[in-house]
Amino acid sequence: MEHNLTAPLTFRSGHQMKNRFALAPLTNHQCEDDGMANDAEVKWLRMRAEGGFGMVMTCAAQIESGGRGQGFPGQLGVHTDAMLPGMKRIAETLKNTFSVVQLHHAGIRSPQEVIGQQAVGPSAHEETGSRAMTKDEVQNVIQDFISAAVRSEKAGFDGVEVHGAHGYLLTQFMSTELNQRSDEYGGSYENRTRIVREIIAGIKRECSEGFSVGIRLSPEGYGMPLTEVTRFCQELIDDGSLDYLDISLWDCSKESADEEFQGRSLLSYFTDLSWGDVKLVVAGKLKTPADAEAMMEQGVDFVMLGRAGILTHDFPNRYKVDPEFEATQLPVTAEHLESEGLSPAFIKYLSGWDGFVK
Numbered sequence: 001m002e003h004n005l006t007a008p009l010t011f012r013s014g015h016q017m018k019n020r021f022a023l024a025p026l027t028n029h030q031c032e033d034d035g036m037a038n039d040a041e042v043k044w045l046r047m048r049a050e051g052g053f054g055m056v057m058t059c060a061a062q063i064e065s066g067g068r069g070q071g072f073p074g075q076l077g078v079h080t081d082a083m084l085p086g087m088k089r090i091a092e093t094l095k096n097t098f099s100v101v102q103l104h105h106a107g108i109r110s111p112q113e114v115i116g117q118q119a120v121g122p123s124a125h126e127e128t129g130s131r132a133m134t135k136d137e138v139q140n141v142i143q144d145f146i147s148a149a150v151r152s153e154k155a156g157f158d159g160v161e162v163h164g165a166h167g168y169l170l171t172q173f174m175s176t177e178l179n180q181r182s183d184e185y186g187g188s189y190e191n192r193t194r195i196v197r198e199i200i201a202g203i204k205r206e207c208s209e210g211f212s213v214g215i216r217l218s219p220e221g222y223g224m225p226l227t228e229v230t231r232f233c234q235e236l237i238d239d240g241s242l243d244y245l246d247i248s249l250w251d252c253s254k255e256s257a258d259e260e261f262q263g264r265s266l267l268s269y270f271t272d273l274s275w276g277d278v279k280l281v282v283a284g285k286l287k288t289p290a291d292a293e294a295m296m297e298q299g300v301d302f303v304m305l306g307r308a309g310i311l312t313h314d315f316p317n318r319y320k321v322d323p324e325f326e327a328t329q330l331p332v333t334a335e336h337l338e339s340e341g342l343s344p345a346f347i348k349y350l351s352g353w354d355g356f357v358k
């Protein structure tokens, strides 16, 4: 059967991917303590660009100028101008692909031992000991997201992806459970999604017309019903600012956790939206060429590989030569990961993931 995984894709910003393979954002703990990109980070990403990925995205990169949004030790920083030399090194390395920075704030999930202060979020949260942000702080964080995008463009990247998934700050604001605010950033659906809409509008306002903007969202969960997420996706598509929506499924073939929506794939609720010229990308257990082809058949525009991109740095190039090549499967040895360009810090982090390192 004919598949178009090797066909180029043009976004509304004018940027082009040379094929339909994107490297998923992958946290790796391997940058310097202050967030500066180093040789390890450059090598890991360079190998994926050379391996043929049409889009290479950085790991979640911290954006808050005060350092309060950091979620992990050794996390890439794009939060101050001091980070520009490292950012420029990465952008230069990714010149032969579509390069994207993932903009991230961990909110109440910022570990106190990493940020050295109390974590903040939309509302106070007993379990994590975090406190509610003032309205000024919310507006400062919106500006920090925007400034990080401007900085990414200045460093030479093609675009940014706003990380609105996985229970981090922006999900916390959108959540009916974690957001208990009574100002214009809490309460109604309109108010809970305001922070994301203001960030996207600000990036469009302050970056060049051709700078690419995408967003990653979780399909449901974290106090966000599927119907709200699909409604928000449709509004974002209709708004005309985005190049793509990245739906983080963790398992592309799964069904909704909500009984009401079971009986068909969770993905189908998203392919059913009216897409216009906004593109859809998904990630989640796409391990083999056949898995990626199946997504294209279901109406996805391009695919994101996380673990498969870790295991095989040149997955797209291999696919081009042999669309039936046998992909490496987990678990693998530390030596294998080293040969795929991972640093000791990254390998150590993956050792904590179930069934990864032998």
Ligand SMILES: Cc1cc2nc3c(=O)[nH]c(=O)nc-3n(C[C@H](O)[C@H](O)[C@H](O)COP(=O)(O)O)c2cc1C
Binding pocket: 024, 025, 026, 027, 028, 059, 060, 102, 163, 165, 166, 216, 248, 249, 250, 283, 284, 285, 286, 304, 305, 306, 307, 308, 350, 353
């Ligand atoms: C080690 C590791 C680190 C990750 N880091 C990030 C991240 O920084 N940002 C993000 O949005 N998702 C992150 N994810 C999720 C991946 O981007 C991807 O959506 C997920 O792994 C499912 O795809 P896969 O089955 O191809 O790995 C991470 C996943 C893994 C395994």
